[in-house]
Amino acid sequence: MRAxxxxxxxIVSVLDFNILKPTFGRGIGDPSYDARADFTNxxxxxxxxxxxxxxxxxxIGGSVEQLxxxxxxxxxxxxxx
Ligand SMILES: [Ca+2]
Ligand SMILES: [Ca+2]
Numbered sequence: 001m002r003a004x005x006x007x008x009x010x011i012v013s014v015l016d017f018n019i020l021k022p023t024f025g026r027g028i029g030d031p032s033y034d035a036r037a038d039f040t041n042x043x044x045x046x047x048x049x050x051x052x053x054x055x056x057x058x059x060i061g062g063s064v065e066q067l068x069x070x071x072x073x074x075x076x077x078x079x080x081x
Contacts, residue, residue, distance in 0.1 A: 005056070017057075024037075024046070025046060027044040028043040
């Protein structure tokens with residue numbers, strides 16, 4: 001699985017960010033902890049996991065800036081083959 005791809009659809013997108021966001025700062029044993037967002041496998045979701053997601057964001061289709069030139073990501077920015 002690609003680092004940052006929390007929902008395992010082979011694209012690191014805002015959908016994965018939406019999985020990471022509610023579990024950010026949570027560790028294993030916390031009811032809000034979601035292991036799908038723990039890309040570093042250290043059983044806590046923190047800035048290191050976020051940085052992996054950010055680094056691979058839009059890994060298919062180029063960087064965020066290349067997607068539509070606006071620097072913002074929307075649902076129309078991704079065109080999976
Ligand atoms: Ca994904
Ligand atoms: Ca982690």
